[in-house]
Every structure is written in structure tokens, then in C-alpha cells.
Amino acid sequence: MELSQGELDVKEIFGRWLDEEATSNYGAYIPFIGTIRAEDNIEALSFDIYEPILKEWFNQWQERAKERGAVVKMAHAIGDVPIHSSSYVSAVFSPKRRVALELIDEFVEDFKANAPIWKYDVIDGERIYAKDRSTAMNGAGLLK
Amino acid sequence: MIRVEFLGPIGKAPIFMEASTLKDVSIKLKEDKSLIEWLENSAVALNDSMVDNLDIELKDGDRVSILPPVCGG
Numbered sequence: 001m002e003l004s005q006g007e008l009d010v011k012e013i014f015g016r017w018l019d020e021e022a023t024s025n026y027g028a029y030i031p032f033i034g035t036i037r038a039e040d041n042i043e044a045l046s047f048d049i050y051e052p053i054l055k056e057w058f059n060q061w062q063e064r065a066k067e068r069g070a071v072v073k074m075a076h077a078i079g080d081v082p083i084h085s086s087s088y089v090s091a092v093f094s095p096k097r098r099v100a101l102e103l104i105d106e107f108v109e110d111f112k113a114n115a116p117i118w119k120y121d122v123i124d125g126e127r128i129y130a131k132d133r134s135t136a137m138n139g140a141g142l143l144k
Numbered sequence: 145m146i147r148v149e150f151l152g153p154i155g156k157a158p159i160f161m162e163a164s165t166l167k168d169v170s171i172k173l174k175e176d177k178s179l180i181e182w183l184e185n186s187a188v189a190l191n192d193s194m195v196d197n198l199d200i201e202l203k204d205g206d207r208v209s210i211l212p213p214v215c216g217g
């Protein structure tokens with residue numbers, strides 16, 4: 001798992017991951033790129049990340065992938081990321097395509113629902129929490 | 145004494161309190177009206193592990209984190 005300030009260098013990351021697994025004998029490599037779209041007058045999105053819990057979440061996914069003979073990788077941006085650039089990339093490597101196709105779906109969907117990352121719209125330089133697009137994590141409301 | 149941290153958009157400084165279970169934490173946090181809406185939809189971690197049980201016993205120095213709704217990517 002890789003976290004870095006500002007927009008991701010997508011080509012560098014996917015090229016490096018490809019090199020890392022070049023001789024691992026995986027038959028399928030499925031990349032996912034999250035790109036920030038221009039909408040609602042935003043100039044950028046901005047992200048806060050709580051790294052200790054994100055690491056634990058990601059480690060659980062690595063274990064699940066390993067049980068199926070696969071590997072998951074991800075990179076995410078911290079702070080402001082301008083429109084038309086990337087804030088999130090992930091990938092699955094597996095011996096055969098079916099496991100990779102299923103895992104990328106499960107992994108990206110659970111990422112959206114349970115990775116401790118908070119998104120803000122940046123409009124006129126102001127950071128506004130994307131409340132309406134956010135999802136309560138599993139177990140939410142415990143202290144209500 | 146335990147420490148309660150508010151993550152992401154809640155934007156509140158950490159607070160310290162005496163509490164023997166998460167139930168105690170819930171009661172004390174609800175005294176702050178500005179937190180009630182956040183507590184409705186926030187998940188909870190104890191020392192960086194997610195928890196789902198109010199009866200968990202707390203010990204001195206424990207760290208409770210309040211995690212509001214998320215949206216990565």
C-alpha cells in the first residue's frame with residue numbers, strides 16, 4: 001500500500017507493479033484507475049486518511065487475496081488532487097482471470113465502504129466534506 | 145483516563161475522560177450536542193482496531209477513535 005501527497009503518477013505505479021510481478025507467474029493483471037471528474041464546479045478533491053486503520057484494512061485484504069492465490073495492491077493520494085488526475089489506483093494479480101475479475105470488484109467496493117478516507121470538494125479554495133457521497137462504515141452508530 | 149480522537153471532517157480536538165466501558169464514552173460524548181449527529185453514523189475503533197460492542201472494558205491510556213462516513217477514491 002502506498003500513500004503520497006497530491007496526484008498519483010499512474011503510469012509509473014502500474015509500470016513498477018508490472019515489473020515487481022514480472023516473474024511471479026500470474027496470468028492476469030487487472031488495474032483500476034480512479035480519476036477525478038470535473039463536476040459541480042470543483043477544482044479538486046481533497047483527502048484525509050487515517051493510516052493505522054487503513055493499513056489493517058488493507059492487510060486483511062492481502063490475506064483474503066492470498067487465500068485465492070492472488071495479490072492486491074493499491075495507492076492513494078493525500079491532500080488536494082486536481083480534476084482529470086488520479087487519486088486512487090489499485091490492482092489484482094492472479095494466476096487466472098476469474099479470481100482477479102471477482103477480487104477487483106469486491107476489493108474496490110469494500111474500499112469505497114470501509115477504507116478510513118474522507119473526501120472533500122475543493123471549490124474556490126475551500127474544502128467542503130463530501131457528506132452526501134460518503135458511506136457509514138460497518139458498525140457505525142455504536143455510540144449513538 | 146482514556147483519549148477520544150475525532151477523525152476526518154468532525155474537526156474537533158481530542159478529549160480525555162474517565163470511562164470504564166464504551167457505554168460510558170457514549171454517555172459522555174452525547175453531552176456535547178454538536179457530536180450527536182456524528183455519533184449516529186460514525187464507526188468506532190479502540191487502539192486502532194474496529195469495535196462493535198459497547199461492553200468492551202477500557203483501561204488507562206486506551207485510545208478511542210470516532211470514524212465518520214468515508215469516501216475514498
